[in-house]
Amino acid sequence: MEVAEVLPEFADAFAFEEFNRMQREALPGLLESDENVVASAPTASGKTALAELAICKALADGGTALFIAPLRALTNEKEDDWDRFEELDYSVYVVTGERDLNPRRARRADILVMTPEKLDSATRKHDSRRYDFVTDIDVCVIDEVHLLDADRRGSVLEVTISRLRRLCDPRIVALSATMPNVDDVAAWLDAPDETTFEFDESYRPVDLKSGVKTYTHGDNAFADKYRRLYRAIDLAEPHLREDGQSLVFVSSRQDTVQAAKKARDEIAERDIPMGVRGEYEFHTDLKERLDDDTLYHSVLDGVAFHHAGLSKNDRDLVEEWFKEGHIELLFSTSTLAWGVNLPARCVVIRDTKIHDPLEGEVDMSPLDVLQMLGRAGRPGYDDVGYGWVVCDGADADKYRRLLRDGKEIESRLAETLETHxxxxxxxxxxxxxxxxxxxxxxxxxxxxxxxxxxxYEFPNLRGRVRDCLEQLVERGFVEMDPETLSIEATPRGVLASKYYLRLATAVTFAELCDRAGEDGGTLEADDILEAVATAEEFDSVSARQSERDAVDAVLVGRETGDLEAGQRKVLAILRGAADGSTPAELSSDAWVIRRNATRLISALGAFLDRLAGPHAANLARRVEARIENGVAEDAVGLTAIDGVGPGRASKLAKDGLSTPGDIVETGIEGLVAAGLSEGVAERVYEGSQSLPAIEIDWGEFPETVATGENEVCEVTVRNVGEPSRAGLRVTVNEVEMTATSTYLRDEDTVPVGVFGADAEDLEYTVSIVFPEEPLLPIREQRTVDVV
Incomplete structure (x- = not known):
C-alpha cells in the first residue's frame, strides 16, 4: 500500500513510499476514526509512522498536534526529522525551558513537541497567557507510553495526560514497545477494542535471539568495566568477522569514549579485519568533516562512539556512517535506543547499572533494557538479530525473567501522590x-x-487519600475548612506547584523565608546556596572518594555544619560555578547539578519575593546569575545587559563600571576607553538603556537634628531607565524604618523621619533593588549629627 495512494497531500511527509503490514492494519483505526488509539508493537516495526499518520489526520482537519517525546535529547531530533512537514508549510515547534519559550511561536505551531515534564509544567500554568496554547490541542501522541512505569517520570506522564484530557480532551494516540497489559492502558485512555492494537513479535521485521551472559565480579569497579567490555567484544566478534555490525550500550558518555579506545586495541590484538584506512577517499575526507579528534582516530579503525555531548555534526556523521557500514562497532549511551533508528546485527548491553548525577548508582530501567535489545537485527540485511545482557551472576535470573516474560506496566503515582x-x-x-x-x-x-x-491498597483508598490531605495541611501546603471540609492551596502550595518543587524542598524554602524576616535583611548568599544544596532534589547525589579532596579544597575555611558528603559536593560545585572555576574532578556531574540548581534558586527567589520581600529576592537572582555566568559579585549586574557575557562583565567591573547606570553615565567614549570596540560599545550602551537606572534625590535632608526634635523629610527615587518592579527600603543605624514594593516607572517619594535620639549620629541608608534582575542594590547614605 503506497503512501501516495492513502495520503496524497502528505506523501512527502513520510520517509518511505510504502506502508508495512503493521502500519496497514492500524491505518483504518488512525485515519477513519476519531477514537483514542493504543498500539503496542515490537521495536523497529515502524511505530513512528503511526504517530505521523495521527498527526496528518489532525493537520488535514485543521487541528494542532502534540507529540510527547520520552527524552529531551529526542525533541530536537524530531524537529529535524519533521522538516518534511515544514516543507509542506506546517510549522513544528519544540517547547523548551521557561526562558527560551516563544509563546507566539507555540501558539501558531501546527505540531508541538514536548517532554512529559515540560507538558506537566505547561499544563499547571495553562491559564496564563504564556502557556494558554496547551488548551488548544486536537491530537496528543504519546511516544513510548510504557514510560508510565519509569521512576518519578512515570507519574509525571500519568497525571499530565489525565490533566490534559480534562483541559481540552484531545484525541490520544499512545504508542509502545511490546507490553503484556496493553488492555489496561487502553482502559485508562478509553480506547475501544477496534482501535487497540497489540502487534506481537511476528510483526518484527527481523527475529530476535536474546540472552544473558555473566562475568566474574571483582572488588575493583574499574577492572569490572573491562571484564564486561571483553565479554561484549567476545559476543560481537563472530559478527564483526562476518561484516556484521555491533552496537554496545554503556552507562555514560565518558565510558563510550574509553570503551571505544580500549576496543580498538583489543580488535588489533585479535586481528579482527575492520577499519576504513584502505578506503582512501573516505579516509581522507574524515579529518575535515569531524569535530572530535578522538572520534576521528576511532572511525579509522571502524569503531566509534555516540552520545549527547558530541556536536550535532559528529552525531549525524556517526549515524550516517554506521548505516552505510563504514563503522562496524559502535559504543553508545541509552539515548540512541530511544531515538534514532540505528539497528545492528548484534546488540550488547555492557552496563546494567548507571551513574545518575542526582540519584547515584542505580539499576538501568527494565524498559531501557528491552528498548536497547530491540535494536538488534537490521531489516533487509539480517534474518536474525542477537541481543545480549552482560551482568553479574547474581542478577542473571532477573534479566532472564525480563527477557522471557516482558514487563507489565505499573503506575508509579502512589510514590509521589502528595506532590501531584x-x-x-x-x-x-x-x-x-x-x-x-x-x-x-x-x-x-x-x-x-x-x-x-x-x-495498590485499594481497599483503603479513601483513607490513604485522607492521610495524604492531612499531611499537606500539616506541612502548610493546603488549608482545610473543618466544617465543610473544603480545601484550597496556601501560597506555599501554589509556589511549590508552579515551580515544580518536591514538597520537602518547598518546606525548606519557606522556612528560609521565615528566618530572613519581612525585610530579608538577615539573608546572605551562603544561606541560599546551602538551602539549594540540601534540597531533596539532590538527596541521592553521592561524592566518590576521588572527588572529596576537590570538594574540601573548594570549601576550605567555610563553615558547612552537618552537611553530608553529597550535599557538600553540590555546594562545592555551586561555589565553584559562581567563581567561574569548577575543579576538573567535579566536572562530570557539574553541568546537571548546576542546571538543576539554577532552577531551584529561581524558585527560591519566587518564595523570597512573596514571603520575605524584594531585597531577599534580588539576592537570590544575583546568586543565580553568578552560577550561570561564573562572575564575581561586583560584575554580576552587568550580565543583565544584552551583549555582555562573563568575560566582558568582569573586564568592565575591574574598570569600576558595575551597574547599567554606570554604563550610561560613562557613555560610548568611556566604554571605548575601557577597551571595547566602538561597535560593541554602542550595543552595550543601548542594552544598558533598556534596564532601570536610578538617581536618588535627598532633597532638603538636614545635616543635624537637635535632641528631642524631629522632622519628616522626603527622599525622591527617580528611574531614568526602563520601568521595572522595585523594592525600596530605608534604614537608620541598620534598623529598618520603611520598606515598600512598587512598579518604578518614573519616580517615587519615600517619607523619612529624622528624630533626635540618644545616639551621637544617625546613619540613613536608602536601598533600591530589582527582584527580577541580577542588578546590584543601589545604596546611598546620609549621616545626621544629633546635637
Missing part, C-alpha cells in the same frame, strides 16, 4: 475530598488498582 495532589489543588481543580476521588478515577493508578487491589 498538591498541584491539582493549587490549580483549583480539586476543592474537597470527593474531587480527589473523582480525579483519581482519571488516572492509570485507578485502572491498575482495580487489577491488583491489594498491591
Amino acid at each position: 495532589l498538591n498541584a491539582e489543588i493549587a490549580m483549583g481543580t480539586i476543592t474537597d475530598l470527593e474531587d480527589v476521588m473523582d480525579w483519581l478515577e482519571t488516572t492509570f493508578y485507578y485502572v491498575r488498582g482495580q487489577s491488583k487491589p491489594e498491591e
Whole structure:
C-alpha cells in the first residue's frame, strides 16, 4: 500500500513510499476514526509512522498536534526529522525551558513537541497567557507510553495526560514497545477494542535471539568495566568477522569514549579485519568533516562512539556512517535506543547499572533494557538479530525473567501522590475530598488498582487519600475548612506547584523565608546556596572518594555544619560555578547539578519575593546569575545587559563600571576607553538603556537634628531607565524604618523621619533593588549629627 495512494497531500511527509503490514492494519483505526488509539508493537516495526499518520489526520482537519517525546535529547531530533512537514508549510515547534519559550511561536505551531515534564509544567500554568496554547490541542501522541512505569517520570506522564484530557480532551494516540497489559492502558485512555492494537513479535521485521551472559565480579569497579567490555567484544566478534555490525550500550558518555579506545586495541590484538584506512577517499575526507579528534582516530579503525555531548555534526556523521557500514562497532549511551533508528546485527548491553548525577548508582530501567535489545537485527540485511545482557551472576535470573516474560506496566503515582495532589489543588481543580476521588478515577493508578487491589491498597483508598490531605495541611501546603471540609492551596502550595518543587524542598524554602524576616535583611548568599544544596532534589547525589579532596579544597575555611558528603559536593560545585572555576574532578556531574540548581534558586527567589520581600529576592537572582555566568559579585549586574557575557562583565567591573547606570553615565567614549570596540560599545550602551537606572534625590535632608526634635523629610527615587518592579527600603543605624514594593516607572517619594535620639549620629541608608534582575542594590547614605 503506497503512501501516495492513502495520503496524497502528505506523501512527502513520510520517509518511505510504502506502508508495512503493521502500519496497514492500524491505518483504518488512525485515519477513519476519531477514537483514542493504543498500539503496542515490537521495536523497529515502524511505530513512528503511526504517530505521523495521527498527526496528518489532525493537520488535514485543521487541528494542532502534540507529540510527547520520552527524552529531551529526542525533541530536537524530531524537529529535524519533521522538516518534511515544514516543507509542506506546517510549522513544528519544540517547547523548551521557561526562558527560551516563544509563546507566539507555540501558539501558531501546527505540531508541538514536548517532554512529559515540560507538558506537566505547561499544563499547571495553562491559564496564563504564556502557556494558554496547551488548551488548544486536537491530537496528543504519546511516544513510548510504557514510560508510565519509569521512576518519578512515570507519574509525571500519568497525571499530565489525565490533566490534559480534562483541559481540552484531545484525541490520544499512545504508542509502545511490546507490553503484556496493553488492555489496561487502553482502559485508562478509553480506547475501544477496534482501535487497540497489540502487534506481537511476528510483526518484527527481523527475529530476535536474546540472552544473558555473566562475568566474574571483582572488588575493583574499574577492572569490572573491562571484564564486561571483553565479554561484549567476545559476543560481537563472530559478527564483526562476518561484516556484521555491533552496537554496545554503556552507562555514560565518558565510558563510550574509553570503551571505544580500549576496543580498538583489543580488535588489533585479535586481528579482527575492520577499519576504513584502505578506503582512501573516505579516509581522507574524515579529518575535515569531524569535530572530535578522538572520534576521528576511532572511525579509522571502524569503531566509534555516540552520545549527547558530541556536536550535532559528529552525531549525524556517526549515524550516517554506521548505516552505510563504514563503522562496524559502535559504543553508545541509552539515548540512541530511544531515538534514532540505528539497528545492528548484534546488540550488547555492557552496563546494567548507571551513574545518575542526582540519584547515584542505580539499576538501568527494565524498559531501557528491552528498548536497547530491540535494536538488534537490521531489516533487509539480517534474518536474525542477537541481543545480549552482560551482568553479574547474581542478577542473571532477573534479566532472564525480563527477557522471557516482558514487563507489565505499573503506575508509579502512589510514590509521589502528595506532590501531584498538591498541584491539582493549587490549580483549583480539586476543592474537597470527593474531587480527589473523582480525579483519581482519571488516572492509570485507578485502572491498575482495580487489577491488583491489594498491591495498590485499594481497599483503603479513601483513607490513604485522607492521610495524604492531612499531611499537606500539616506541612502548610493546603488549608482545610473543618466544617465543610473544603480545601484550597496556601501560597506555599501554589509556589511549590508552579515551580515544580518536591514538597520537602518547598518546606525548606519557606522556612528560609521565615528566618530572613519581612525585610530579608538577615539573608546572605551562603544561606541560599546551602538551602539549594540540601534540597531533596539532590538527596541521592553521592561524592566518590576521588572527588572529596576537590570538594574540601573548594570549601576550605567555610563553615558547612552537618552537611553530608553529597550535599557538600553540590555546594562545592555551586561555589565553584559562581567563581567561574569548577575543579576538573567535579566536572562530570557539574553541568546537571548546576542546571538543576539554577532552577531551584529561581524558585527560591519566587518564595523570597512573596514571603520575605524584594531585597531577599534580588539576592537570590544575583546568586543565580553568578552560577550561570561564573562572575564575581561586583560584575554580576552587568550580565543583565544584552551583549555582555562573563568575560566582558568582569573586564568592565575591574574598570569600576558595575551597574547599567554606570554604563550610561560613562557613555560610548568611556566604554571605548575601557577597551571595547566602538561597535560593541554602542550595543552595550543601548542594552544598558533598556534596564532601570536610578538617581536618588535627598532633597532638603538636614545635616543635624537637635535632641528631642524631629522632622519628616522626603527622599525622591527617580528611574531614568526602563520601568521595572522595585523594592525600596530605608534604614537608620541598620534598623529598618520603611520598606515598600512598587512598579518604578518614573519616580517615587519615600517619607523619612529624622528624630533626635540618644545616639551621637544617625546613619540613613536608602536601598533600591530589582527582584527580577541580577542588578546590584543601589545604596546611598546620609549621616545626621544629633546635637
